Amino acid sequence: MPDSASPRRILPLISHPGGRSRATCRFRCGDACFHEAPNTSENTYFGDIFSGVLSRRNALRAGAVGAGVSAVGVSGAFTPALADSWWHGKKGHGRGRSPRLRFHSVDANTDDAVTVPKHYDHRVVVRWGDPVTPDAPDFDFENQTAEAQEKQFGYNCDYVAFTEMGNRRGLLWVNHEYTNETLMFPGYTDGNEADLEQIKIAMAAHGGSIVELRRIWNSGAWRLVTWGWRYFNRRITVNTPMELSGPAAGDALLRTEADPDGVEVRGMLNNCAGGMTPWGTILTCEENFHQYFVGGEGAPEDAKPALSRYGVPTSGDTRSGNRRFDRVDERFDLSKHPNEANRFGYVVEVDPFNPHSKPRKRTMLGRFKHEGANVRLAKDRRVVVYMGDDERFDYIYKFVSDKKMRWGSRRTNEGLLDSGTLYVAKLTGNSPAEEFDGSGALPADGEFDGSGVWIPLCSDKESFVDGFTVAEVLVHTRLAADAVGATKMDRPEDMEASPVTGKVYCALTNNTARSPEQADEANPRANNKFGHILEIVEEGNDAAATDFGWSVPIVCGNPDDPSTYFAGYDKDKVVAISCPDNLTFDGDGNLWISTDGQPGTLDSNDALHAVPVEGKHRGEIKTFATVPQGAECCGPFITEDQKTVFIAPQHPGDGGSLDNPQSTWPDGKYYPRPSVVSIWHTRGRDVGHA
Numbered sequence: 001m002p003d004s005a006s007p008r009r010i011l012p013l014i015s016h017p018g019g020r021s022r023a024t025c026r027f028r029c030g031d032a033c034f035h036e037a038p039n040t041s042e043n044t045y046f047g048d049i050f051s052g053v054l055s056r057r058n059a060l061r062a063g064a065v066g067a068g069v070s071a072v073g074v075s076g077a078f079t080p081a082l083a084d085s086w087w088h089g090k091k092g093h094g095r096g097r098s099p100r101l102r103f104h105s106v107d108a109n110t111d112d113a114v115t116v117p118k119h120y121d122h123r124v125v126v127r128w129g130d131p132v133t134p135d136a137p138d139f140d141f142e143n144q145t146a147e148a149q150e151k152q153f154g155y156n157c158d159y160v161a162f163t164e165m166g167n168r169r170g171l172l173w174v175n176h177e178y179t180n181e182t183l184m185f186p187g188y189t190d191g192n193e194a195d196l197e198q199i200k201i202a203m204a205a206h207g208g209s210i211v212e213l214r215r216i217w218n219s220g221a222w223r224l225v226t227w228g229w230r231y232f233n234r235r236i237t238v239n240t241p242m243e244l245s246g247p248a249a250g251d252a253l254l255r256t257e258a259d260p261d262g263v264e265v266r267g268m269l270n271n272c273a274g275g276m277t278p279w280g281t282i283l284t285c286e287e288n289f290h291q292y293f294v295g296g297e298g299a300p301e302d303a304k305p306a307l308s309r310y311g312v313p314t315s316g317d318t319r320s321g322n323r324r325f326d327r328v329d330e331r332f333d334l335s336k337h338p339n340e341a342n343r344f345g346y347v348v349e350v351d352p353f354n355p356h357s358k359p360r361k362r363t364m365l366g367r368f369k370h371e372g373a374n375v376r377l378a379k380d381r382r383v384v385v386y387m388g389d390d391e392r393f394d395y396i397y398k399f400v401s402d403k404k405m406r407w408g409s410r411r412t413n414e415g416l417l418d419s420g421t422l423y424v425a426k427l428t429g430n431s432p433a434e435e436f437d438g439s440g441a442l443p444a445d446g447e448f449d450g451s452g453v454w455i456p457l458c459s460d461k462e463s464f465v466d467g468f469t470v471a472e473v474l475v476h477t478r479l480a481a482d483a484v485g486a487t488k489m490d491r492p493e494d495m496e497a498s499p500v501t502g503k504v505y506c507a508l509t510n511n512t513a514r515s516p517e518q519a520d521e522a523n524p525r526a527n528n529k530f531g532h533i534l535e536i537v538e539e540g541n542d543a544a545a546t547d548f549g550w551s552v553p554i555v556c557g558n559p560d561d562p563s564t565y566f567a568g569y570d571k572d573k574v575v576a577i578s579c580p581d582n583l584t585f586d587g588d589g590n591l592w593i594s595t596d597g598q599p600g601t602l603d604s605n606d607a608l609h610a611v612p613v614e615g616k617h618r619g620e621i622k623t624f625a626t627v628p629q630g631a632e633c634c635g636p637f638i639t640e641d642q643k644t645v646f647i648a649p650q651h652p653g654d655g656g657s658l659d660n661p662q663s664t665w666p667d668g669k670y671y672p673r674p675s676v677v678s679i680w681h682t683r684g685r686d687v688g689h690a
Helices: 022-029 196-205 301-307 472-473 477-483
Strands: 120-127 159-167 169-176 208-217 220-223 234-236 241-245 265-266 270-278 282-286 347-350 359-361 375-379 380-389 390-395 396-404 421-429 449-459 491-498 504-508 533-536 547-555 578-587 591-597 608-611 621-626 632-639 645-650 676-683
Touching: 120 208, 120 220, 120 347, 159 270, 159 632, 169 270, 169 282, 270 359, 270 375, 282 421, 380 491, 380 504, 421 477, 449 472, 449 477, 472 477, 491 608, 504 578, 533 621, 578 632, 591 632, 608 632, 621 645
Parallel strands: 241 359
Antiparallel strands: 120 676, 159 169, 169 208, 208 220, 208 234, 241 265, 270 282, 282 347, 347 359, 375 380, 380 396, 396 421, 421 449, 449 547, 491 504, 504 533, 533 547, 578 591, 591 608, 608 621, 632 645, 645 676
């Protein structure tokens, strides 16, 4: 058992594509799991190319990513150079604590509440409709307006970033990924019948918010500042002017009637996860942008293959069931403006300390369904950004800048993401392909592991993909990655590097479309409804390296399921986990995993789990918090002093309606409100360690 107070609960399994509620699938990703995967390339699954003796097997062995075994150029008990992680030395690193979590695991439940461990407390920090700008009106659910929503906290809340500014003040950034209009407006059916003001409200509820927080005394609790000037507070919406930067800016693929130069776009869509840069900016990532466009059937024929590869409908009735943003702004109709979709699907850089700055869509980081963009510094201080493309059978990417970061020089650093090289990952297992039948059984050597290579797609000056220009690689990145034979993965989402070891972790949320013959060592389970975690060690522990070793330390699910694996840890001492989504680390190197889909796979609310990934307790998963019914656990973010965990329970009550609510959280009213929550130890101890 995880601890004496928390006996392990055996959870029944429920079959549902992707594990989400039907409403979440509809509004968040346009029912992506109910359609064929867009990747129809003939890329080989890497298990198909096993030749018995791999040329790289001796160079990057499986054990390179296990505890206590070395990778190329890294000693057995390596300590990476200080430059390897820009946050190295922060978040408690160097305190000498063992990477073990000492809180009492929260029991799995279906309560309509946020539940935290014994000796912890929590409070709602900010909710949908709360004031952001000083002139924002109070939230009035019965009388919403687009003008008010543009000044209020948006709907849903995915990625969370926080910067403390001193004097008990801090700035919170939150993504507003998508809207569920059936829980926002009484009587809503779809965009075809919606009142135009409702569509405008939904558009204003997308984007992101920057809000000032104030610490409550010296605790880990924070509250929203609703008084005074609030200089930094800002709303970014679908209509906020943004700059297209990098090599693709100005290309014909990005030009429209409204922007003939192809350098400025209005707004961002479906921003999911993100990251922070060493120079203090936010990277917020556009994901399922495809669902906002109609008219694909009327787009030029030569544009349709690329639109289809990104999930944009190009035949049939593309307007039925859609939000119909085109009724307010015709740029969302691709029969009239076929290039508009090419202007979404990027990593957007936002400066939280300059409320008048224009956000920049960094084309050099590629265009796909970005789940996250997390930064690590190479040993020579070049900037490396890790990214996942959240789609079944899509890919893992990284960008390496060609210029070096300069500490304390915002002007030097602000252009680092516009020049460098974009890569996609190809993984190779070190066991015979016939050992993988989709059951999830470990191969004969006892590890899911192997080697990999980062394949260059383009630099800012040169394309490395035959038949593609630089701009075509960056706008049609999926097609370029198809062409070079990248490895098809099970929905790669957030990627995070450990501040202690430099190892990189990727959440692979699930893939119910993978058949037994498509199973391979990096994706060992068919009908993978529970997901798994990938661990990467780059050659020499240098983020700029093009070779790496990898392993799968965690195969998620119910511990009683023989297809699960927890780094070899005793499965009687771990909790069930399903659909890993967002990741973060504490300063002692423990991995924190938030989930998106547990209710549809394990019959329990989504949660925030934590697990050591080094030492003798590697694989010992515990549950730190659970979120309300229908909600996904987003965030998470652990403050630098390790006194606060921020989580963002997104889409509470998505399985219900206003007439029959599934959730009334957090206000006890019939309309649930997506919110951000702070969690802290009531005795002021570091989170996770008491």
